[in-house]
Amino acid sequence: MTDIVTAARDLVQVVDGADWELARVQAAQDTLYAALDAGAGDPAEAFAVLLDRVVRSHVDDADGVAHVAITAGALVEAGSSARALGDAVLPKLVPVLRAARRYGDWCLSQLPPRTDVLDEDDRAESMIEAALHVDERPIPRDVFRAGMAADRPGATSLYWLRKWVLPTVAALTRDRVVLERAVADPELVVATHAVAGAGAHSLDILLGVELDRTWLVLCPLQNRAFRVVVDGVADNFTLHVLLADALGRYGIPTADNPPELFDYVRGTVEECPRNHIVGSFTMYDYRAAGSTVAEPMGIDREYWVWGEGHPRDVPYFEGMRTLVLGPPWAKAILGSERTFWSLPTDVRVVEELTVDQTRSLLARATVGARP
Template identity: 25%
Template structure:
């Protein structure tokens, strides 16, 4: 008679073996087994090495479009974890960002139908029943059962897609490709339309708009000088303002007070502690048409003139200060001076700009 002690010991599969199993389940279209197979992959991720995680990422990302709607968001989270552990971010980003777009579209459907069916507090994904939400929003005259299901799925899983998208957008090649392809513009528009109240997309929007290896032409009106610089990883205009002062005033090119080294370090790579370190404005940042870009905005707001983003520096109309640091602590930032424009070129470019319009505040 055999006993449990006589049974052969089952060796735990590796992460990649579990991925193969999930791929087989997906190929078979077996939605009932997809969740357990995905749970096995997720459970093995913590013990996997970086090489396994890197290899698993693109393979798991390829399964996202065909995955069942609810497990799909959890699969996206595993893909994001793979990217954070070395998987190719560009190879993983497309399905993740497409999934975020789908979830945002679903939430719009849900909030719209919720308002049409009496309004009131929107469902709580942590405590309410998605079936009840589906029954409320589904109506063939307004939203068929399948799209109602996707609306509920989007509302219940949006936070997972947001985190997975952050993992891929943290990488400059993804930001460049998504911006060039128009994916970022679509997502930004969906962020603007979002009216669910449960999510704040400001950080993700700033991350998506970060400019990498981007030239910046700066013209200083008081001195008539010009500078070509290059931006990397700058997520907000406060950060750019500090680094402009460091490079141009600290570098001896413009008069003024050099920023405190701690303020500069916080704008580049340092992580803030509990103290409030104050940065002080050195310029008025002005667009070539005389409008005032917001310090609270992003360097991507700076207009492109003749193929290069162009900014004019003018004396500050009033004293302004802000908390030093970076909006995106995870992203290191830098600004480098590439060349000083010859006086004739600087004068020619300045002649095509408009002085600041005095009625519009730059700091809001």
């Protein structure tokens, strides 16, 4: 059997140049994974070989280094250094993301004006014939191929974008240092968001994560308010679930969910006790402070903080993201899967405000919400 180091060296060689062959790349990957499973050779040395090739890559080469990156991501999932992968991949991402956006825009420019009148058969056929999708539009294979001669780096970056994104997510969710660095990189955040609809959706969500941020949570029906720390939370579903656990410990009415389920969402246990979570409340932004939250359907939908959204979209009030909570508008049943399996998450109360502070906050939020 070929050992893993030899397989890694073979892989980095067969991706070289614009004329690399996918079949040879896949064969080299299969050999490496087989060696990993069999324990043949030193995974650390193989990992170093892969990272060196990622570091030497350049988007204009239009080669197959994305396959090396995702193979390195598989080794991280098997125990290799997430920090080292993040250090290697992060400097390479912005040029790849921008090239992918460039080629995606070119492909879109070759399509007829968008129409939603296709029948189901035509729509299904367009999906089958698509090389990929950009901004929810299928890109036919002939259109995608038509521009490759003029912009092979862009075409390669777009087509293999997920193979850059997935190992990046693997690294960032396993190492806090590289995650903090990525979140604080405005060029990376903007470039990722631009191709969220072309294969970078998961990374776009991750780069919007709240890391050790203090929020205000107002509970008008109980005349109570809290400062909470939101950490490792990248989606409003997780925010809802863990906020219910945190506030339930302080006597705020919440739905009956088992403690083990909250531990699973946090990432502290691996087994989920059941496949659903009962929603505890409806979340609004601070502009709902002057509304009657006991009647959810009477509150402007613009103020709702939807479970499908993300914490970064919740507006600030007096320097902090602020939520207003009311009873659930219906018996909501939420899914129980973690958004990022390896990302620790938590929401915890750090302070309950006094009654006078709460009343003052609600009054100021009400005034601040007025046009």
